Amino acid sequence: MIRNGWRFLMRSLGPGAVLFGILVLGSCSAPAHEDQGPLAKIEEHGKEAKVYPLTSEPFTFYIKKIPVRNAEDDTMFYIPDRLGQLSSFPCSRCHSEPLDHLKSTDPTVKKAHWDIALTHATEEVLNCKVCHSEKDMDYLRLNNNSTVDFNNSHRSCAQCHASEYKDWIGGAHGKQLGAWVPPRVSATCVDCHNPHSPALETRWPARLNTIKIKELDPK
Amino acid sequence: MISDGLKEATKGSTAYHIWMATLTLLMLFGTYAYYQQIVHGLSVTGMTDRVSWGLYISNFTFLVGVAAAAVMLVLPTYILKDIDFSQAVLIGEGLAVAALIMCLAFVTVDMGGPARLWHIIPGIGNLNWPASMLAWDVIVLNGYLFINITIPFYILYHHYLGKKPKKSVYLPGVLISVFWAVGIHLVTAFLYAGLPARPFWNNALLGPRFLASAFAAGPALIILVLAIIRKYTDYYIADKTINKIAMVVTVAAQINLIMLGSELFKEFYSVTHHSSSAIYMFFGIDGKNALVPWIWTSIALNLLATLALTYNRFRRNHTVLFISCAVLFLAIWIDKGMGLIIPGFIPGPWGEIVEYFPTWVEIGVTTGIWALGAFVFSLLVKVAVSIELGKMQYRNRQ
Amino acid sequence: MLFNRKNKVKKNQKADLTFSEEQGKMDNRPANEGVEQVINKPQDRRTAMKGLTAMLLSGAGLLNSSCSLTAGEDEQDLAQLKWEEYFKGNYRLMTPEEKKETVRRLERMYELNNGGKINISDKGPLKDVLYGYAFNISKCRGYMDCINACIKENNQDRNSQMQYIRIHEFENGRMDFAMADDNFYHEVPAAGHFYIGTQCFHCDNPPCVDVCPVKATWKEKDGIVVIDYDWCIGCRYCEAACPYDGRRFNWSDPHVPENELNKDQHYLGNRLRKKGVMEKCTFCIQRTRSGANPACVEACPTGARIFGNLLDPKSSIRWVLENKKVFRLKEDLGTEPKFWYFMD
Numbered sequence: 001m002i003r004n005g006w007r008f009l010m011r012s013l014g015p016g017a018v019l020f021g022i023l024v025l026g027s028c029s030a031p032a033h034e035d036q037g038p039l040a041k042i043e044e045h046g047k048e049a050k051v052y053p054l055t056s057e058p059f060t061f062y063i064k065k066i067p068v069r070n071a072e073d074d075t076m077f078y079i080p081d082r083l084g085q086l087s088s089f090p091c092s093r094c095h096s097e098p099l100d101h102l103k104s105t106d107p108t109v110k111k112a113h114w115d116i117a118l119t120h121a122t123e124e125v126l127n128c129k130v131c132h133s134e135k136d137m138d139y140l141r142l143n144n145n146s147t148v149d150f151n152n153s154h155r156s157c158a159q160c161h162a163s164e165y166k167d168w169i170g171g172a173h174g175k176q177l178g179a180w181v182p183p184r185v186s187a188t189c190v191d192c193h194n195p196h197s198p199a200l201e202t203r204w205p206a207r208l209n210t211i212k213i214k215e216l217d218p219k
Numbered sequence: 220m221i222s223d224g225l226k227e228a229t230k231g232s233t234a235y236h237i238w239m240a241t242l243t244l245l246m247l248f249g250t251y252a253y254y255q256q257i258v259h260g261l262s263v264t265g266m267t268d269r270v271s272w273g274l275y276i277s278n279f280t281f282l283v284g285v286a287a288a289a290v291m292l293v294l295p296t297y298i299l300k301d302i303d304f305s306q307a308v309l310i311g312e313g314l315a316v317a318a319l320i321m322c323l324a325f326v327t328v329d330m331g332g333p334a335r336l337w338h339i340i341p342g343i344g345n346l347n348w349p350a351s352m353l354a355w356d357v358i359v360l361n362g363y364l365f366i367n368i369t370i371p372f373y374i375l376y377h378h379y380l381g382k383k384p385k386k387s388v389y390l391p392g393v394l395i396s397v398f399w400a401v402g403i404h405l406v407t408a409f410l411y412a413g414l415p416a417r418p419f420w421n422n423a424l425l426g427p428r429f430l431a432s433a434f435a436a437g438p439a440l441i442i443l444v445l446a447i448i449r450k451y452t453d454y455y456i457a458d459k460t461i462n463k464i465a466m467v468v469t470v471a472a473q474i475n476l477i478m479l480g481s482e483l484f485k486e487f488y489s490v491t492h493h494s495s496s497a498i499y500m501f502f503g504i505d506g507k508n509a510l511v512p513w514i515w516t517s518i519a520l521n522l523l524a525t526l527a528l529t530y531n532r533f534r535r536n537h538t539v540l541f542i543s544c545a546v547l548f549l550a551i552w553i554d555k556g557m558g559l560i561i562p563g564f565i566p567g568p569w570g571e572i573v574e575y576f577p578t579w580v581e582i583g584v585t586t587g588i589w590a591l592g593a594f595v596f597s598l599l600v601k602v603a604v605s606i607e608l609g610k611m612q613y614r615n616r617q
Numbered sequence: 618m619l620f621n622r623k624n625k626v627k628k629n630q631k632a633d634l635t636f637s638e639e640q641g642k643m644d645n646r647p648a649n650e651g652v653e654q655v656i657n658k659p660q661d662r663r664t665a666m667k668g669l670t671a672m673l674l675s676g677a678g679l680l681n682s683s684c685s686l687t688a689g690e691d692e693q694d695l696a697q698l699k700w701e702e703y704f705k706g707n708y709r710l711m712t713p714e715e716k717k718e719t720v721r722r723l724e725r726m727y728e729l730n731n732g733g734k735i736n737i738s739d740k741g742p743l744k745d746v747l748y749g750y751a752f753n754i755s756k757c758r759g760y761m762d763c764i765n766a767c768i769k770e771n772n773q774d775r776n777s778q779m780q781y782i783r784i785h786e787f788e789n790g791r792m793d794f795a796m797a798d799d800n801f802y803h804e805v806p807a808a809g810h811f812y813i814g815t816q817c818f819h820c821d822n823p824p825c826v827d828v829c830p831v832k833a834t835w836k837e838k839d840g841i842v843v844i845d846y847d848w849c850i851g852c853r854y855c856e857a858a859c860p861y862d863g864r865r866f867n868w869s870d871p872h873v874p875e876n877e878l879n880k881d882q883h884y885l886g887n888r889l890r891k892k893g894v895m896e897k898c899t900f901c902i903q904r905t906r907s908g909a910n911p912a913c914v915e916a917c918p919t920g921a922r923i924f925g926n927l928l929d930p931k932s933s934i935r936w937v938l939e940n941k942k943v944f945r946l947k948e949d950l951g952t953e954p955k956f957w958y959f960m961d
Contacts, residue, residue: 037953038821038840038927041747046928046935050745054908075931167961170940171933172753175920181908184933187920200919202804206761211778212800260892261851262777262869271853271866331851331866331893334703338831338850345707345832345848353830353854415950416824416860492795568862569785569815570795 056179063177063185066151070169077184080177080191082151089150091137119197121160131156131195157189220379224602227610231601234451239597242590249587252580253328261331263580269573270564274581275329277556278588281436282318282325283407284429284555286363288437289315290400291467297393307460309603310448311441312371315400317596318437319364324588352410359403366396371603379606404429417563419496422485428478429555434471436551438464439544444600446541454604458537465540469528472547476525479518479554492570499572500562509574514558520550695729698722708845708884709835713739719847720884727889735880737888740906742839748819748900748955749840749927750914751937755961756921757812759784759805766916767816770901771887772879774871781865781898782816782913814922815946816913817842817863817898818954825855825864834895840927840955841900843885851893860947861954864897900924927955 065078083089113128120126133139139147140156148155158165167173168186175187192200255263266273292311327333338344339357348354370392377384408426415421442464445456486497500510524547533539566572577585705711705719716739727735764782773779785797789809797813806812819842826834826842833848834855856864870892882888883903890896901911905924909915914922925932937943941959 038747038749038955041821042927042935042938045745045747046930049931050926050929052743052908054743056908058907059909164961167941170936171923171925172751172937172941172959173756173920173961175918176910176914176923176933178910179908180905180910180914180925180932182931192919200758202758202806203760205759205802205805206765208802209778209780209800260867260869264868266868268856268862268865268868271856326852329852331853331895332849333851335848335850338707338833338848345710347827347830347832350827351830351854353828353852357830410854414824414828414858416858495795564857566795568860569783569797569799570793571799 052181054181056181056183056185059178060185065185068152068154068169068186075169077171077186079151079154079186079188082153082188082190083149086150089138095137116196119199120195153195154189157195220376223379227605228598228601232451235597235601239594242594242597245590246587246594249584249590252583252587255580256328256584257333263578265576265578265581267573267575269567269571270561270575272329272560272564273575274557274577274585275325277560278585279322279325279329280407280411280429280560281552281556282322282592283360284404284433284551285437285440286315286318286322286367287400287404287430287433288441289367290397291434291438292441292464293393293400294397295463297390307441307445307456307464309371309375309607310444310600312367313596313599313603314437314441314444315367316364316371316599317592319360319367320595321588321592322360323364324591325585328584328588352406352413355406356403356410359399359406363396363399363403366392366399370396375603375606401430404433411559411563416568418493419563420559422482424478424482428475428482431471431475431478432551432555435468435475436548436555438468438471439548442468442544443541443548444596446537448600448604452604453608461537461540462535465528465534465544468544468547469525469534472521472525472528475551476521479521495566495570496562499565500558504566504572507572507574509576510557510561513553517550517553517558520546521554524550691729695726698726698729702726702847705847707832707848709832716884723884723888731875733875733878733880735878735882735888738881738883738903738906740883742837742841743906745926745928747840747927748905749925749934749938750819750900750956751923751934751941751943752814752956752958753921753923753961754811754813754958756919757784757814757917758919758921759786759801759807759810759812760918762916762918763814763913763922766912767898769877770879770904770912771899772871772873772882772889773865773896774867774869775874775877776872777868779865779867779871779896781863782814783862784812784814786810786812813958814913815861816956817859818861818946818952818956819898819900821953821955822951824858824860824950824952828854828858830854837885839906841885841902841905842897843899843902844895844897845885846888846890846894846896849894851895853895855895860950860952864895866895867892 060078063078064081064084066081067076068079069076088094118126118128129141131140133141133147136147139149140153142148142156143159154165154168164173168189171184171186174189174192177185177187179185189195264273289311292308296305296308327336330336339346339354341348346354346357348358370389373389373392374384405426408429411417411420412422412425442461445461445464448454449456483497486494490498495504498504499507500514502508503511524543527533527539527543528547533543561575565574702719702722705715708716708719711719720737720739724735724737727733761784764780764784767773767782768775768780771781773781783799785794785799786801786805786807787793787797787810789811792813801807819836819840821836821840823834823836823842826836829849830852831848831850833850834842834844836842851866853866856866867890871890873889879887881903883899883906886899886902901909901913905911910924914924923933923937925934927934927938929935937959938957943957943959945954945957947954
């Protein structure tokens with residue numbers, strides 16, 4: 001009787017195990033064709049240009065925008081207007097005399113813009129005359145002695161900081177304002193970095209979590 | 220039969236009444252604790268976002284194993300036709316029912332939104348089968364409960380009427396229940412083993428280890444229950460039955476130890492980040508060592524009990540046997556409960572060590588549910604035993 | 618058994634027996650034991666009817682006050698809305714009309730409960746959009762402005778200091794999360810340290826979606842992994858399954874101060890949750906489906922966070938993926954997160 005029982009058990013064990021196996025494997029999440037990850041999806045659907053029913057205008061209407069065009073890859077995005085934000089601009093409205101005449105040799109008189117400390121690179125790399133045009137103080141100077149206005153000051157920074165500039169054009173450096181839908185509005189270099197002292201300072205974090213402290217140290 | 224059953228269940232000796240009264244008190248306290256949880260949310264428990272499963276799921280995991288272990292008596296009785304087991308089989312299935320009710324209770328109290336549990340009913344709600352192992356668990360646990368209620372009920376009802384139950388009716392159900400029992404515990408193990416986010420659980424040995432520990436702890440409890448039945452009722456249980464079940468417990472406990480050894484080797488031979496959970500459990504990390512005394516106690520008790528059971532002379536001595544079974548049950552309860560669920564969450568996904576300490580609410584509800592299980596089991600056993608002894612028969616009524 | 622008793626009483630009443638005489642007849646029966654003391658208690662019809670009527674009345678009184686004559690109209694409305702909300706189905710399976718209805722109900726319930734008005738949107742995904750996110754490790758300076766913005770935008774519980782985002786401070790030399798500190802409080806960035814932020818990565822193969830037993834969480838067509846807060850039963854299986862600590866559970870009733878409430882909400886996003894449900898970062902679905910950046914991207918002053926449409930070849934996120942050396946966390950788990958990290 002026991003032998004029959006064993007035989008019965010063995011016979012029914014086989015198909016039972018197979019059935020169970022099939023049922024369990026059916027629950028497995030083997031990657032289906034669509035689930036091969038975002039990179040595969042980009043391959044399939046990410047080649048054509050996209051047209052959106054929305055723009056970033058509702059989120060950036062308050063910013064006066066200046067276009068920036070990158071010839072290399074035909075990108076275009078906007079940056080905030082700088083000229084409207086500068087106080088005491090244009091310089092030439094008050095200073096009608098050329099720069100040479102403004103210079104004083106009197107050591108007792110304070111130098112102009114004496115409160116601007118220049119902590120940007122070293123003395124042999126930068127001084128005021130490298131970035132500011134001597135010929136016209138309303139403009140910035142580029143290395144080939146041509147000028148550029150304050151709205152496009154990023155072209156001045158790009159001369160030395162070429163990799164940051166490349167990242168910025170692509171959208172990987174610096175803050176983007178408003179929206180992810182085009183057109184893109186990016187902050188420009190001087191929106192974050194003081195050109196005379198560009199390093200960012202330290203500050204305190206925005207929050208402290210007391211519950212986390214309790215979580216990690218209940219005593 | 221229901222009225223006779225109720226009559227039978229509500230009369231008994233003073234000891235029985237005190238036992239049931241104590242259980243009722245514990246259940247009431249558990250209800251009060253659960254009420255606190257309903258009103259204030261699960262924040263009254265010790266669970267946090269880091270350790271999001273605790274005492275409730277630990278007990279659930281352990282009890283699914285106990286429920287599955289009833290098959291260890293069903294299998295020899297009906298399939299191997301070993302007559303010695305037949306006395307114990309109804310008790311075993313009653314234990315399965317009680318354990319399953321406890322499992323379902325533990326899952327329900329662990330839910331954040333128990334009022335929305337109807338979402339899990341296929342057809343009315345939206346059951347995520349076959350992808351979610353929890354969906355599988357819902358189906359298999361309720362199915363197993365159904366089988367374990369209907370088949371013994373069928374048999375007992377026929378005995379109650381003085382008739383012989385038909386084999387063609389109950390034998391298919393019994394056969395299904397054998398595979399189903401293995402199924403419920405494998406599915407519960409797969410719940411954990413299928414999560415690559417928790418490397419402590421994500422190994423192939425979890426399922427087999429669950430089965431081994433279940434077949435050690437469940438029959439151990441059955442032996443203790445049979446001993447109590449032998450002492451307090453006239454129901455005859457042969458020594459041979461108890462000895463054979465003890466053999467099952469011994470072999471399962473030994474296999475469990477071998478699997479434990481294998482796990483320890485994997486964790487500690489080449490220590491990687493994935494071993495952090497085991498290091499936390501056995502040695503503590505950064506001064507956080509809440510589980511260390513528990514796991515070492517569990518392993519020591521487990522070793523002691525298994526050794527005692529291995530020696531034939533000790534196993535045949537029923538005092539040693541009963542103590543070893545109780546000790547083994549406790550050891551596996553720790554090992555499979557707190558010793559499996561909690562270390563799975565420590566360290567967290569980003570390596571943070573946040574410990575878990577159950578609150579009085581959790582302990583209260585847990586005690587209440589264990590009392591519920593004991594209550595249900597006592598009721599079932601009392602009725603089943605009196606039917607089997609012929610005391611409760613339809614003809615007596617007339 | 619109760620009915621047996623009543624029938625017997627009826628028969629005897631026909632014979633005009635009084636109650637006590639009836640009792641006398643029944644004294645020959647064996648004394649009731651156990652449960653029979655309660656169930657088979659001898660009772661006359663009058664007492665039985667009294668008991669039944671009392672039960673019926675108290676049961677009816679327990680029904681929700683929408684049946685009550687004394688509850689105000691607002692309370693009746695609220696009760697009706699709660700009833701309908703309880704029995705609604707899974708949001709993912711709703712028709713657009715049903716979605717509009719549930720959103721309307723939720724807005725009305727807020728109005729009845731609090732007096733103010735909120736907008737809950739049911740906006741669906743934009744076509745041809747798959748959201749991606751990039752995090753610049755060189756730029757993050759540990760300010761945690763993103764965390765504050767996220768909490769305000771998404772109406773997270775203030776009492777438990779719930780936050781979806783974590784900023785981890787690492788010491789130079791190794792990227793070991795176990796040694797990182799995510800609750801630092803000193804001037805940042807600290808010398809010799811770098812910072813990495815984590816949140817839900819909106820995996821393309823999300824393990825949390827597979828394990829939910831009721832399909833309360835799923836991946837939308839635009840790639841955002843969302844939760845239907847009213848369908849979630851609070852089992853926390855998804856929290857166990859997430860390898861990135863992306864999910865948060867409401868262990869108690871979440872509370873947002875009235876003056877800090879963000880009233881522009883989305884059904885799947887920042888609408889008010891209740892206790893016992895899961896929530897997580899939704900890439901600010903209420904903002905991004907209208908074209909705006911998520912709050913964290915908006916708030917970061919250094920521009921360390923970049924967000925956009927992966928399927929748009931001209932987007933910044935695509936430029937980052939194509940031109941920077943990017944990586945993702947725990948790549949070996951096969952979750953395909955849509956959150957990349959890079960350094961300058």
